[in-house]
Amino acid sequence: MIIVGAGIVGAAIAYYLTRVGVRVTLLEAQAPAAGASGASDGAISVASKRPGPMMALACEARTLYGQWVDQGIMRDIYHPRPTYLFARTDEEVAVIAHQGSDLMELGERILPLTHAELMQRVPGLGRHVLAGMKVPDDGHALGYQVVDRLLQASGAQVLRNTPVLRLALSDDKVVGVVTSSGTLVADRVVVAAGLGSGSLSGFQAILIPRKGQLVVTDRASLTGAALRGPLLSAGYLAAKRRMVLGQSSTSLVIDPLATGQFLIGSSRETGFADRQTDVQTVSTLLREAMAVYPALARQRVIRTFAGIRIGTQDGLPIVGRHPTLPGLFIATGMEGDGICLAPVIGSAVADMVLDQTPRFDVSALNPGRFGAVSVRQAN
Ligand SMILES: Cc1cc2nc3c(=O)[nH]c(=O)nc-3n(C[C@H](O)[C@H](O)[C@H](O)COP(=O)(O)OP(=O)(O)OC[C@H]3O[C@@H](n4cnc5c(N)ncnc54)[C@H](O)[C@@H]3O)c2cc1C
Structure with missing residues (x-):
């Protein structure tokens, strides 16, 4: 075989x-x-999936990761954690609400959060974030x-x-x-x-390459992840749901790694299969990330890299x-x-x-x- x-x-x-x-x-x-x-983030996330078969299969997959931990195969490399969805415009608030009802339909736990509640849970968040949602049962493992x-x-x-x-x-x-x-x-x-x-x-x-550039910072914490879970933009959900939103909606994720570093990503460059990073894309990512989470201004960038997602029609x-x-x-x-x-x-x-x-x-x-x-x- x-x-x-x-x-x-x-x-x-x-x-x-x-x-x-x-x-x-x-x-x-x-x-x-x-x-x-080897050139990606590692969100084991149901919260981020397109509704339908992808969301349902992600739910099963996350359960299997849990079983792999119990069996010892993924011990210490799979980390359960919540995902925080956030919205910066009213249009994005509506996207998160739709995602929330799709997740609930699947039996997923969700917790809608006002701006004040988000600020309490994610100290350092920018004032442009209007509202969000906590999805408590996701996880992370590096590919x-x-x-x-x-x-x-x-x-x-x-x-x-x-x-x-x-x-x-x-x-x-x-x-x-x-x-x-x-x-x-x-x-x-x-x-x-x-x-x-x-x-x-x-x-x-039928296969479509879609390049993603990512940025890695130095450590914001010396004792594990600097936030409880990743901040995932409504723009990311919209891209998955194949919706086109206003210009400010980008597919941003700020991911607190177990090392105390942040992984910030990522671009979605359709048709590109090279693994180069460029200053323009990286600075756009950083600018957007700092608008959402200004506390990032204290960090230094130590590395950038790109990976190629393979999508389909x-x-x-x-x-x-x-x-x-x-x-x-x-x-x-x-x-x-x-x-x-x-x-x-x-x-x-x-x-x-x-x-x-x-x-x-x-x-x-x-x-x-x-x-x-x-x-x-x-x-
Ligand atoms: C920027 C970015 C962020 C991502 N973040 C996440 C995330 O948070 N969560 C998530 O679930 N997924 C994420 N992904 C997606 C995930 O990385 C991919 O879906 C997954 O890695 C695909 O795995 P694969 O085994 O199909 O392909 P690959 O990992 O690409 O493996 C294919 C292998 O085949 C080999 N190969 C190719 N051609 C040949 C040949 N002719 N002969 C022999 N070997 C060959 C290659 O060398 C390669 O090692 C992300 C991807 C990117 C790029």
């Missing part, structure tokens, strides 16, 4: 397959977590740490610096993969290669059997939600590979919804 890509999605699939005795080889072009999983723990727990074989060049086909069936060091045979292949998934699986026209991931090639499975397109969703996607893909009904309902993510796609490559 071959998995292409040792990001968080490939690692989670490997974890679930090895647990039931399947021998798994992960082929990785560079090193584990070299892609988006590269999760990948490391999953790979250790799985014991799967990981071949680094081994890019898959194309699939090996026989009678229009996938029978393995071709790498620069030769062909590897397998009766089932899962493509979980993030940015590299499109060309391997024929989905390149309809905003839902692509997970399941390939629509035209027997033996091939695909799991990608998680955009800004893959760290959160990885446990459910890993579990569901493992079930599908084993011809079992997935424990979690990922039918909305079925690759077949885009119709037949053709994979153009030589045998």
